[in-house]
Amino acid sequence: xxxxxxxxxxxxxxxEAVDQGRVDILEELFTPDCIIHRPExxxxxxGLEGIRGVITGVADKYSDFKTTIxxxxxxxxxxxxxxxxxxVQRGEWKSRIGRxxxxxxxxxxxxIAIFQIKDxxxxxxxxxxxxxxxxxxxxxxQIDG
Numbered sequence: 471x472x473x474x475x476x477x478x479x480x481x482x483x484x485x486e487a488v489d490q491g492r493v494d495i496l497e498e499l500f501t502p503d504c505i506i507h508r509p510e511x512x513x514x515x516x517g518l519e520g521i522r523g524v525i526t527g528v529a530d531k532y533s534d535f536k537t538t539i540x541x542x543x544x545x546x547x548x549x550x551x552x553x554x555x556x557x558v559q560r561g562e563w564k565s566r567i568g569r570x571x572x573x574x575x576x577x578x579x580x581x582i583a584i585f586q587i588k589d590x591x592x593x594x595x596x597x598x599x600x601x602x603x604x605x606x607x608x609x610x611x612q613i614d615g
Contacts, residue, residue: 473544476587480549483585483592484537491529493522500592507596510564532557534576549585554578555599559608565601572608579604 483499486492496518506515506524515523528535534557541552556578563572581599585592605611 471587471590473549475590476547476549476585477542477544479587479590479592480542480551480583480585481539484539484551484553487525488528489535489537491525493525496521496525498591501588504592505594507594509566509597509599509601531560531563533560534558547587549587551583551585552580553583554580563608565605565610567605567610570605570608570610572610575608577604577607579607 479499482495486495487499500518500521502518504517504521506520508515508524515521536556537553538556539551539553541550543550543552556576559572559575559577561571561573563570579600580603581597583598584596586594602611606613
């Protein structure tokens with residue numbers, strides 16, 4: 471597949487699956503044995519059930535969720551996305567430092583996601599996001615000064 475076709479797969483993932491919560495298209499976008507590396511998961515998530523959990527988790531944890539893609543950079547079978555998400559939190563948020571009551575608070579964060587594409591589908595994803603910035607915005611961590 472071309473680099474542009476690989477970028478389009480990633481774009482569809484964010485626009486249709488993540489932002490719209492469309493779990494019905496995950497089989498089109500991901501290999502059955504995909505591996506998802508996320509900061510909040512202690513172990514990589516595996517398979518379509520793993521990515522389905524990510525998408526349903528977005529809908530459970532956030533309302534008014536919107537992704538803005540700034541860059542999609544392709545090289546070989548990899549696509550790197552530089553993006554931001556904005557949303558309103560629902561209920562409790564589990565970060566790497568604990569659980570936080572943040573219901574109704576608006577938050578936005580920057581992220582980098584790296585995708586490996588195999589046979590026209592995402593086979594692996596690595597996510598890095600600005601959790602410290604999220605914790606500060608949500609009032610979990612206070613900055614003196």
